[in-house]
Amino acid sequence: MSISSNILRQTSYPGIITAMENNLVEFIMYCSCIPGAQAYHSSDHIAAITGIPQPSLNVVMRTQMDEQTILARIQEVMTPFKVRQVPMLWWIFPGTRPANLGQYLKKSGLQYNGSEPGMALELSHLPAALPQIEGFSIEEVESAAALEEWIHVSAIAFGGAAASIDPEYVRFEQCLGWGKDLPSRRFLGRLDGKAVATSSIFLGAGIAGLFSVGTLPEVRGRGIGTAISMAPLSVARALGYNIGVLQASPAGYSVYSRIGFRECCQIQTYLWSPQ
Structure with missing residues (x-):
C-alpha cells in the first residue's frame, strides 16, 4: 500500500481535529520504533516512552478515562515514566475525556505547560x-x-546550542x-550554501503533519520560514494529500496564517519532569 493511498478528503473541523490527533499518535508510535522504546494502546489512553530526555518524545495521548477512578489511573499511567526518569507530556485534545482532565493532572503532580493552536490547511489552497x-x-x-546539519540547525533554531545536543x-x-x-521526511534550507532552516513532515492518518519548522536567528524575517514550511507541504500535495496540519508556536502563527492555515482547535499539554 502506498503512502498516498489513504488520503483524508473531509474538510470539516471535527474530522480534521480527529485526524490531527491521530497523525500525532502515529508519529509518536513511529518514533517509538527505536531500541529501548515502549509504546502501548490501552482502552483509556495511548502512551509512548522513547527514553530520550525530551518531553515531546515521551507522551500520553487520546485519554478517555472514568472520572470516578481517574486519580488512581493517572498514577498507574505515570509509573513507567517515573521508573525511567524521563520528562513527559500529557496531551489534551478537544475530544479528551473527562473535559476537566487538567485539574486531575495538576493534583497528580503534573504542571500546565501551555496551549497551542491546532491549525489546518487544504493543500489545494497552497500557493x-x-x-x-x-x-x-x-x-x-x-x-x-545532511542529517547532522539538520540536527545542528534545528537545535539552535529552537533556542539550544550545538554543543549541548544530547x-x-x-x-x-x-x-x-x-x-x-x-x-x-526532513527538509533542509541553505542560504548561500550554509544550512539555516529546517522542517519535517509526517504522512499519517490520511493527512500531512508539519513539524520541526525552524530558522537560525540571524536569517529570520526574510521569508525563509515561509519557504521551508511550504516545501514539505508541496511534496505532500504532489503525493495526493489534501490536508496539512500543525501545532503553531506564537512565533510561527503569523507565518502559517499567511500561507493559508486556519486555527481549528486549542491543544493543551501538561508536563512532568524528574526532580
Whole structure:
C-alpha cells in the first residue's frame, strides 16, 4: 500500500481535529520504533516512552478515562515514566475525556505547560510556487551528513546550542533514517550554501503533519520560514494529500496564517519532569 493511498478528503473541523490527533499518535508510535522504546494502546489512553530526555518524545495521548477512578489511573499511567526518569507530556485534545482532565493532572503532580493552536490547511489552497529568495535553496535530507546539519540547525533554531545536543537524541534521529519511501521526511534550507532552516513532515492518518519548522536567528524575517514550511507541504500535495496540519508556536502563527492555515482547535499539554 502506498503512502498516498489513504488520503483524508473531509474538510470539516471535527474530522480534521480527529485526524490531527491521530497523525500525532502515529508519529509518536513511529518514533517509538527505536531500541529501548515502549509504546502501548490501552482502552483509556495511548502512551509512548522513547527514553530520550525530551518531553515531546515521551507522551500520553487520546485519554478517555472514568472520572470516578481517574486519580488512581493517572498514577498507574505515570509509573513507567517515573521508573525511567524521563520528562513527559500529557496531551489534551478537544475530544479528551473527562473535559476537566487538567485539574486531575495538576493534583497528580503534573504542571500546565501551555496551549497551542491546532491549525489546518487544504493543500489545494497552497500557493503553487515557493517564495523566491536570492541564494536560498531547499533540499530533502538524504544522507548522514545532511542529517547532522539538520540536527545542528534545528537545535539552535529552537533556542539550544550545538554543543549541548544530547548524543541520545542524535542517535534517535539517525535511527529514524531517511528516504522518500518513509512517512517521515526532513527538509533542509541553505542560504548561500550554509544550512539555516529546517522542517519535517509526517504522512499519517490520511493527512500531512508539519513539524520541526525552524530558522537560525540571524536569517529570520526574510521569508525563509515561509519557504521551508511550504516545501514539505508541496511534496505532500504532489503525493495526493489534501490536508496539512500543525501545532503553531506564537512565533510561527503569523507565518502559517499567511500561507493559508486556519486555527481549528486549542491543544493543551501538561508536563512532568524528574526532580
